[in-house]
Structure formats: C-alpha cells, structure tokens
Amino acid sequence: MSIDLGHLEDCFQQKFHQPPRWGARAPGRVNLIGEHIDYNGGFVLPAAINREVAMLASPSPDHEFHLYSVNYSEGFRFSSGDLNLSQRSQSGWPNYVLAVLDQLHKRGIRIPPLQVIIEGDVPSAAGLSSSAAVEVCAATLFLACIEHELPGEQLALLAQSAEHSPWVGVQCGIMDQFISVHGLEGHALKIDCRDLSYSPVQVDPRLVSLVVIHSTVGRELMKSAYNQRRSECEQALTLLNQSSGLSRNYLVQYSPEEFEIYRQNLPGLLSRRARHVISEQARVVEFEQVMNRGDFQAAGQLLQASHASLRDDYEVSCPELDCIYEISLNIDGVYGCRMTGAGFGGCAVALADPEQAETVADRIAGEFEKIRKMRPWTMVTPACRGACHWKIDSNSP
Ligand code: NG1
Helix, strand or coil, X not given: CCCCHHHHHHHHHHHHCCCCCEXXXXXXXXXXXXXXXXXXXXXXXXXXXXXXXXXXXXXXCCCCEEEEECCCCEEEEECCCCCCHHHCCCCXXXXXXXXXXXXXXXXXXCCCCEEEEEEECCCCCCCCCHHHHHHHHHHHHHHHHCCCCCCHHHHHHHHHHHHHCCCXXXXXXXXXXXXXXXXXXXXXXXXXXXXXXXXXXXXXXXXXXXXXXXXXXXXXCHHHHHHHHHHHHHHHHHHHHHHHCCCCCCHHHCCHHHHHHHHHHCCHHHHHHHHHHHHHHHHHHHHHHHHHCCCHHHHHHHHHHHHHHHHHCCCCCCHHHHHHHHHHCCCCCEEEEEEECCCCCCEEEEEXXXXXXXXXXXXXXHHHHHHHCCCCCEEEECCECCCEEEECCCCCC
C-alpha cells in the first residue's frame, strides 16, 4: 500500500467535516511481456505495481457529488441526476470519475450523491496505467457504497468502457483495467485478450523484483504510431490470409512455423511487424513456463529478445529506451530488461535480484545520466494485489 490512508482520512475530515465511511484502492500496472499483443488478440503478461489510487467517501449532505483531489488541491461539484458531457471538467481528472458514474447509470446502477476524496501516486503519462487505476478505484468505491457486487471481469469491462466513452475518449485494450482489478500478490497474470481467461504467473518477491525505469521521454509520438501499427497488423493479416487461403481473425493465430511458410507475399515492413507479433506471442508462453519454475536467467533472455523485436521489427523503441536496455546488459543483478508499454518513451522494466534491486535501479539511472545528461526516476516493486474496498472502522484493507 503506497498511499497513507490515515493521512487521507485526516484530509477527508478537514475537507468535509466528517469521517469517511467507505474506502477503495486500485493499483497501476507494468506489462512484463506481450507488447502490442492485446489488440492482436493474444496473451499479455502484466503485474499490478505498488503505486495506486485511493479514494474515501461518505454520503453527501446535499444533492450534489463533491470530489476533492489531494494531488491537484482542487475540488469539483456536480449533480449526478442527469449526467451529460457539458459537465466535463476543464481540469481533466474529474472526468474519469464522471465517466465511471455514467457507465454505472447506463447499467441501471444508481449511486447516491457522495463526498469523495482522491489521492494517487501512479506516475501519469508514463505507461503505468494511472487512468485505469482511477477508473477501477472509482467503480470499486461506488459499488461498495451501495453494497453491490460485480464479477471482476464485468468491473474491468465497465472501467474500460469509461475510458472509451467521450468523457475520456481513449480506445484502449482491456489489459490495464483487467490487471488493476485482478492483480495478485506475488504474481503477474497471463491474460488471453480474446476470451479474458487468465492464469497467475509466479513473481515471488523473495526471488525476483521488478525495476521500472522512466526513459525521461514523454509519449507525444505514441498515439499516431500506435494507430499506424494497428493498421499495419490488419494489412499483414489480410495478406497472410490471402497467401494461406485461411480466414483467421488475428495474427497470433499463425504459429511461427506457419508464418515462415506464408510470409512470402508480405512486403518487408509488414512482414517484420507480423514477425514481432507472432514471435512475441511465443515468448509470452515461454515466459510463463520459465517464471513458474524460477528460471530468471531464461526469463531475462526473453525480455531482451522482446526488446530487440520491438526495436528492430516493430520499431516502437527510442534512443532513450535503447540506452536503458544497453546499460542493463552490463549491470550485475539484472536478469533482463526491455521497454514496456506502447513505446516512443514511457518506461522500461527489468527483472532483478531482490537483494540488488535498489542498487540496480540506482546504477541504471546513474549510467543513463552520464550518457544522456538527465537522471530518470526509477521504482522497485513487487507484483501486488488488485483493487479492494473496505468500510471504515470495520474491515481495514
Ligand atoms: P501503454 O503504453 O502502457 O499506455 C498501450 C495500450 C495497451 C497496449 C500497449 C502496447 C492504451 C491506453 N494502452 O499501453 O492497451 O496496446 O500500449 O502493448 O492505449
């Protein structure tokens, strides 16, 4: 737990002059392997991290919702009776909460007006899913306030539709919200993005740590390149189906062996894009096996192969991410490292020996600073549990 809930309760009391009655929290995430695979219908393998969003609530004294963000030192009031987009906030942060409320209303679940305080420490715009954490936390909190349970999969889908809705407007895959709901202590999850079945993958904190290193680069280029890669994958699939005479729905349904047979018709660029997707899918399957038997050397090599494939075949890395990758190859205690998320900035993730993880983070940051004259922030995290809620003074989280 990274947010100090005692302090957050004090802030709530100061702001609303009464104690909170319900609480919820939801984590951000890092994807260990399976990059640019969710929209290609394959396996991803994220873990929830020890950075989170926490919210506390009590009934509102009037007919309005009262939100307060500790991070922005800013409040926002609205009437939830007839939510409409004209109520969108210029500040941005309240819109995620309104989007969730709207999705609940659309499913016939009415939430009475509440006073809500929000605090989070998931870095934003870093590819660690701060928005999914806000959405999942809000949905979990609101449902707890009316003692309504939803199955985890439905909760994740509801939070995803909030992100897709015009309140937010990002057409994301399901990975982020799903892991924020279902995260498991000491485990990553291998998620099948086609049917949402999943299996836990051991990330025993006594044996291995996750080190996240920010590349110091924002992700301005990310959106256009992301859409371009998606359409290149669609084109590659069409051509593969033409040359094989098959009518598969996703690139990942071609095995690496089939791909070698049918790739002849593909122009070089599309062939490389497809090769990344098909080989990455195979790496996820192997990663699950080697992690579950504690073979971190093998797991690290798969991370490295994933980075090379994203850099050379999918072309979504950048000099800063490549620099982190290169540095990590010569640091003791690192099993393997790669860029994570969509690319063009954001973060890299390394698997490291837990006893050396803090030193590893420091050394990578130090070497990077020598070369690129900027020091990246880093964090060391175990694989954490997903969202939860509690009643204040009864079941603490
Ligand atoms: P990041 O870069 O972590 O926001 C994005 C997509 C994921 C997935 C990865 C690439 C959004 C919100 N998320 O993740 O669904 O496609 O890229 O594996 O666009």
